[in-house]
Amino acid sequence: MTEPLAVLGGITAEQFLAEYWQKKPLLVRNGLPEIVGLLEPQDVQELALEEHASARLIRQKDKNPNEWHVKSSPLTKGDFQKLPKLWTLLVQAVDHYSFDLSELWKKFPFIPQWRRDDIMVSYAPKGGSVGKHFDFYDVFLVQGHGHRRWQLGQMCDTNTTFLPNQPLKLLPEIDVEFDEILAPGDLLYVPPGMAHYGVAEDNCLTFSFGFRMPNIAGMMERISDQFSANTLLQNPVLDIARKQMSQIGEINATELGHLKDLVLAQLQDSAALDAAIMSYMSEPKYPDNIPEADEIEADDLKEILQEGYEVLLEPASRLLYTEQDGTLNFWGNGEALFITESFGQKLKAIANGESLPFDSQFNDDETLENVAHLLNESILMLLPPSE
Numbered sequence: 001m002t003e004p005l006a007v008l009g010g011i012t013a014e015q016f017l018a019e020y021w022q023k024k025p026l027l028v029r030n031g032l033p034e035i036v037g038l039l040e041p042q043d044v045q046e047l048a049l050e051e052h053a054s055a056r057l058i059r060q061k062d063k064n065p066n067e068w069h070v071k072s073s074p075l076t077k078g079d080f081q082k083l084p085k086l087w088t089l090l091v092q093a094v095d096h097y098s099f100d101l102s103e104l105w106k107k108f109p110f111i112p113q114w115r116r117d118d119i120m121v122s123y124a125p126k127g128g129s130v131g132k133h134f135d136f137y138d139v140f141l142v143q144g145h146g147h148r149r150w151q152l153g154q155m156c157d158t159n160t161t162f163l164p165n166q167p168l169k170l171l172p173e174i175d176v177e178f179d180e181i182l183a184p185g186d187l188l189y190v191p192p193g194m195a196h197y198g199v200a201e202d203n204c205l206t207f208s209f210g211f212r213m214p215n216i217a218g219m220m221e222r223i224s225d226q227f228s229a230n231t232l233l234q235n236p237v238l239d240i241a242r243k244q245m246s247q248i249g250e251i252n253a254t255e256l257g258h259l260k261d262l263v264l265a266q267l268q269d270s271a272a273l274d275a276a277i278m279s280y281m282s283e284p285k286y287p288d289n290i291p292e293a294d295e296i297e298a299d300d301l302k303e304i305l306q307e308g309y310e311v312l313l314e315p316a317s318r319l320l321y322t323e324q325d326g327t328l329n330f331w332g333n334g335e336a337l338f339i340t341e342s343f344g345q346k347l348k349a350i351a352n353g354e355s356l357p358f359d360s361q362f363n364d365d366e367t368l369e370n371v372a373h374l375l376n377e378s379i380l381m382l383l384p385p386s387e
Helices: 013-019 041-048 099-107 216-228 253-267 271-281 298-304 341-351 365-376
Strands: 026-028 055-060 068-072 086-091 116-124 138-145 148-155 178-182 187-190 194-200 204-211 310-313 319-324 327-332 335-337 380-383
Touching: 026 178, 041 055, 041 086, 041 116, 099 116, 099 204, 178 187, 216 271, 253 271, 271 319, 271 327, 271 335, 298 365, 310 341, 319 341, 327 341, 341 365, 365 380
Parallel strands: none
Antiparallel strands: 026 187, 055 068, 055 086, 086 116, 116 204, 138 187, 138 204, 148 178, 148 194, 310 380, 319 327, 327 335
16 A cells, blocks of 8 residues: 555545546645746746747637637747737646656656656636636646636536537536635646636646547557568468359458458567557657757766766656566657666666666666667756756
């Protein structure tokens, strides 16, 4: 049994996963006080103007608040002039720009890294909103500045009706079952499919810790790409034992079953299938946010051992692994990684969210070559010693 977690209001991860995860909401007062003050409203507006930022400016007409307008990146300073009374700015992946914010993922150690999407921030003046809606992912809504009123309602699905002729997928109504105002540090978990409606009570920032849900179509597309590149699978297949047929236009049940069995055999216990899924799940959602690394050599790294650096995962990158029969296999940013056995356990710890001191434990040539490669690919980063 794990220890009670403050971020979950004093319940254990087991209880949360059994009773709340993808089932019902959870409100925790002051569940994440560390987030308060990490960003201010002006910081968010400046971030939205960055070259690679993924941002949306959502406006409601003064004369008709039921008329919505959305402008997506790139945004300019001019977009923030002569704004209507009701508006909201959304900026995705703010955890890629703020190391302190990215560290807060560690408050959710009970959800694996591959389920993480990004941390989005919503800035709105009083009355600002993105309307009544629902999402197909799990989200922890955390108030970082000001106050926001949240109303939660019915469960929705792919058959749910939206308001017509709007640039957003908005619900006509919510059957309100939850109505609370969140203050700085407060946390609200909303399961996928639950209708929700947040309205700013004053100038406020709300951070959304989103956990993505992969889809079958995306995985099948990647599997198809992986198998199409396999030259052995491009060879013609042998025919079945053939008998005289009277209907030459028909593929009979035996023939169809034979062809399906050939395909399914490749999917069953296939290393190629594992690689395709791992490649898909380790792809970064915002590759433009991955910084371009300065080229570094293993000999350069040897010179800075013992100088107080830490090695850890680059916040904009993804690093995943599988462990079967004592063998570790790694994928980073959609690509298979070839890691020496001496470095495997250290890289496993980094993938699990640890920061390791860059010291004598890395002092062998193979390990330093691995670290240099992953730094040059911006999968790992070196954190300088604090002043």
